[in-house]
Amino acid sequence: MTDQMLPTQDVAVELLVEAGAVLASSLDLPTTMNQVARLTVPRLADLCVIDLRDEDGSIREVAVASADPRIAGPLEAMRREHPLDPSGEHPVACVIRSGEPELLAEMTSALMHSFAQGSEHARFMIEHRYHSAVVAPLLARGRTLGALSVLRLGESDSYEPGDLDLVCELARRAAMAIDNARLFSQLRRVEQRLEAVLVNVAEAITLTDDGGHMVFANQAAAELLGASTPAELMSASPGTIMPRFLVLDERGQELDLQSMPGRRLFTGESVEPLLVRNIVRATGEERWLIIRSSPVIDPESGRILYAVNVFENITEVKRAQLAESFMAEASRVLASSMDYTETLTQIARLAVPQIADWCAVDVLGESGGIERVAVYHSDPSQVELAERIDRGYHLDPDDPLGVPEVIRSGRARIYTDIPPGALAAYARDNAHLALLEAIGATAVIIVPLAAPSRTLGAITLVSSESLRRLSQADLALAVRLGRRAGTAVESARLYTERSRIATMLEAALLPESLPEIPGVDLASLYRAAGELNDVGGDFYDVLAYGEDRWLLVIGDVCGKGPRAAAVTALARYTLRTAAMLDLTPTAMLDTLHRALRHQPSGLDLCTVCLATLDLGGKRARLTVTLAGHPPPLIIDADGGHRQVGTPGTLLGVLDPIEISEVEVDIEPGQTLLLYTDGLPEADRAGAQLGEQELFESDVERPDPSLVGLLTQIERAALRRANGRLRDDIAMLAMRLD
Amino acid sequence: MGVQDQLQIGVRHESDRVILALDGELDMATAEQLQHAIDGLDGQEMVVLDLEQLQFIDSTGLRSVLAVLERCRDRGQQFAVTRGSQQVQRLLGVTGVAKHLRIIDAADEVLA
Numbered sequence: 001m002t003d004q005m006l007p008t009q010d011v012a013v014e015l016l017v018e019a020g021a022v023l024a025s026s027l028d029l030p031t032t033m034n035q036v037a038r039l040t041v042p043r044l045a046d047l048c049v050i051d052l053r054d055e056d057g058s059i060r061e062v063a064v065a066s067a068d069p070r071i072a073g074p075l076e077a078m079r080r081e082h083p084l085d086p087s088g089e090h091p092v093a094c095v096i097r098s099g100e101p102e103l104l105a106e107m108t109s110a111l112m113h114s115f116a117q118g119s120e121h122a123r124f125m126i127e128h129r130y131h132s133a134v135v136a137p138l139l140a141r142g143r144t145l146g147a148l149s150v151l152r153l154g155e156s157d158s159y160e161p162g163d164l165d166l167v168c169e170l171a172r173r174a175a176m177a178i179d180n181a182r183l184f185s186q187l188r189r190v191e192q193r194l195e196a197v198l199v200n201v202a203e204a205i206t207l208t209d210d211g212g213h214m215v216f217a218n219q220a221a222a223e224l225l226g227a228s229t230p231a232e233l234m235s236a237s238p239g240t241i242m243p244r245f246l247v248l249d250e251r252g253q254e255l256d257l258q259s260m261p262g263r264r265l266f267t268g269e270s271v272e273p274l275l276v277r278n279i280v281r282a283t284g285e286e287r288w289l290i291i292r293s294s295p296v297i298d299p300e301s302g303r304i305l306y307a308v309n310v311f312e313n314i315t316e317v318k319r320a321q322l323a324e325s326f327m328a329e330a331s332r333v334l335a336s337s338m339d340y341t342e343t344l345t346q347i348a349r350l351a352v353p354q355i356a357d358w359c360a361v362d363v364l365g366e367s368g369g370i371e372r373v374a375v376y377h378s379d380p381s382q383v384e385l386a387e388r389i390d391r392g393y394h395l396d397p398d399d400p401l402g403v404p405e406v407i408r409s410g411r412a413r414i415y416t417d418i419p420p421g422a423l424a425a426y427a428r429d430n431a432h433l434a435l436l437e438a439i440g441a442t443a444v445i446i447v448p449l450a451a452p453s454r455t456l457g458a459i460t461l462v463s464s465e466s467l468r469r470l471s472q473a474d475l476a477l478a479v480r481l482g483r484r485a486g487t488a489v490e491s492a493r494l495y496t497e498r499s500r501i502a503t504m505l506e507a508a509l510l511p512e513s514l515p516e517i518p519g520v521d522l523a524s525l526y527r528a529a530g531e532l533n534d535v536g537g538d539f540y541d542v543l544a545y546g547e548d549r550w551l552l553v554i555g556d557v558c559g560k561g562p563r564a565a566a567v568t569a570l571a572r573y574t575l576r577t578a579a580m581l582d583l584t585p586t587a588m589l590d591t592l593h594r595a596l597r598h599q600p601s602g603l604d605l606c607t608v609c610l611a612t613l614d615l616g617g618k619r620a621r622l623t624v625t626l627a628g629h630p631p632p633l634i635i636d637a638d639g640g641h642r643q644v645g646t647p648g649t650l651l652g653v654l655d656p657i658e659i660s661e662v663e664v665d666i667e668p669g670q671t672l673l674l675y676t677d678g679l680p681e682a683d684r685a686g687a688q689l690g691e692q693e694l695f696e697s698d699v700e701r702p703d704p705s706l707v708g709l710l711t712q713i714e715r716a717a718l719r720r721a722n723g724r725l726r727d728d729i730a731m732l733a734m735r736l737d
Numbered sequence: 738m739g740v741q742d743q744l745q746i747g748v749r750h751e752s753d754r755v756i757l758a759l760d761g762e763l764d765m766a767t768a769e770q771l772q773h774a775i776d777g778l779d780g781q782e783m784v785v786l787d788l789e790q791l792q793f794i795d796s797t798g799l800r801s802v803l804a805v806l807e808r809c810r811d812r813g814q815q816f817a818v819t820r821g822s823q824q825v826q827r828l829l830g831v832t833g834v835a836k837h838l839r840i841i842d843a844a845d846e847v848l849a
Contacts, residue, residue, distance in 0.1 A: 070752070164788075173823060213763055216782065400799070512741050556796065558796040558797055558799070559765075559796075559797060559800075559801045603800055603803065603804055603807070605796060605799070605800045607796070626831075628832035629831070629832075631831075647830055647831050647832075647833055648833050649832070649833030649836070649837070650799075650832040650833055650834065651836070653800075653803050653807075654803070654833070654834065654837045657833070658833060658836065677795075677796070677828075677831075727795065
């Protein structure tokens, strides 16, 4: 032993070379410490102890190697039980504090007692005959990590000052290795924390190198990219993942691998986040992703080592946004026309290709049959195919499946999977089956065309040749579309229906023709405001009223619609009956007033102008009676005119009514004009003018024919109202020959 | 119906009355608004419709004014209006409604 304990120059070199090799071999701290300790025993020492200083200054971690196996274990145990006091007199503590090596050439019993960590420690040292020691600081990167102690026991030679250099050099190398191992374990801890974070984030994250290899992927990335585990994803060869997907930009242009941000980074481009529409080729599932890539740069070379790719799945948000803009567009289309066949065709076009490859709309006819009103596909030859199916195999309303079932039940259906036998079961014969197969449906959605109270038909959406397959999210959008379109179709139908009823009602409220009165010219004109969509409250009549007497009536019931129509009919027939009973004009109006007051709902306003024409005397006499109505005009041949009558209370609301009859003469050539207040009110600005101004400015040279005059007045009113009347106009005119 | 077919109703409470100032046009499109505006205004002795800024009224508008009159009578409230534009005055005159309304010069005029 003694020979080995005397290191020659060769042994020293050998030791240092071995130290270098051993220390480079491991980055695990305990392993590294044990290797260093064992390296010195037995060639340089009988016992080697490595003490490490913790971050907090305490000295806890220890590695011991000894030639005598009875020493190492108990010494480690003792260190654990009685840790060295960092501020104490123990040589290790002193070296760690000073950073300078110490040679304890001869360890006397007194010396050992002076620094022992208790009597047990002192006994241990004496018992194992501690004899000589060198304690060298473990210095690395400017810090003292701990101390390396080599000891000789019993009869071994003492260390000499010349041994210090070797031990210090050994300690330097050990310190470097220990520091590396420490840093490495710290790095591992940081990495583990980072990985724990990345693994658990919702976004898919991958790390790719410049060869396209995936060096890291989290679980979300594995799921997004169709792998069951991150490991499976990372073991895939570069370029084998992308072909599983159809990747499109926002405008629908296909993108290749080289245009992905993670690839473009390595070409030195600065990359913006990329929004892609991604369709899984295997399932037809569609996703919207934002891909963000940022570089990991090697601090020394400045080279890009990795691209960190974050895939944010914004499918829900994007879908909602697309659905909103689709519905907005659909609503615009639906509101654009009251022709529902045209509207539904446009809706079918709108749905292709944004939602589906095919769109068809069927409606339930009045006879109970199902009528196809629209079918659309971007390829006309395909449209022809669908039309052939519809012609040859017209939908039977009693079919248990498909459109008829949806119309009957009012429930939306989605078929995301069409098993091979399903079409055969549905087809009526082989030719039908062949046509259905030619459609090539991969998924089908049928939703009711739902009006608030009933199902009017169905909208069918089919995905076929495009990869994207209809999904539950599309179903929700289709149901909304069906509801919106159904309501629009119902409104269009009701509108048409109402126009028809309005025309019929109006005809019933106005006389079919005016009676023939000898020596008297009569003309009337009725102009409804807007289209024939609301029943107006204007009415007029010319009635025989006793011997040589005639009654001209014009009136206006407040409001529009069925209620006004009913009140108009009541007014007109009450006045007819009153005229037959030969009541005076005041009594007639009073009768009507009371009739209106008896109406259950109250506030049925009505204004009336009555003009009786008495041809019995030498001169024709007019009696004008007004109830809330604008006074009639007497217009001379040259356009001069005047109002006739005294304002009276409108009927139906206020009690008592005040009404007075005014008698005037009328000359041949003079025109009596009765009108409703739609006329002076035709123009809001002009509405502030009195009737006189109105006629003066517009009818300077009255048309000699009565019909011509009314047309002239009507045109002037229309002109003032810029072609849009705000109320109906009714005029009744009379002229003596 | 254009944008100009609008009615603004300003509600102002004075000691003995609530004043509804109508600004704009009272017609088929806006008559309903007046009915809603009067809802719940039953705490005051008097309701005044200030028609000063009312540019236009048609028969439906007139009916809604009369409806307000009826509701005030039912609630035991007094009712008055101020003079409106020429068109408003003309319609109130032609229909004989003016005679049935208490027409005051200013919305806050103290009544005997």
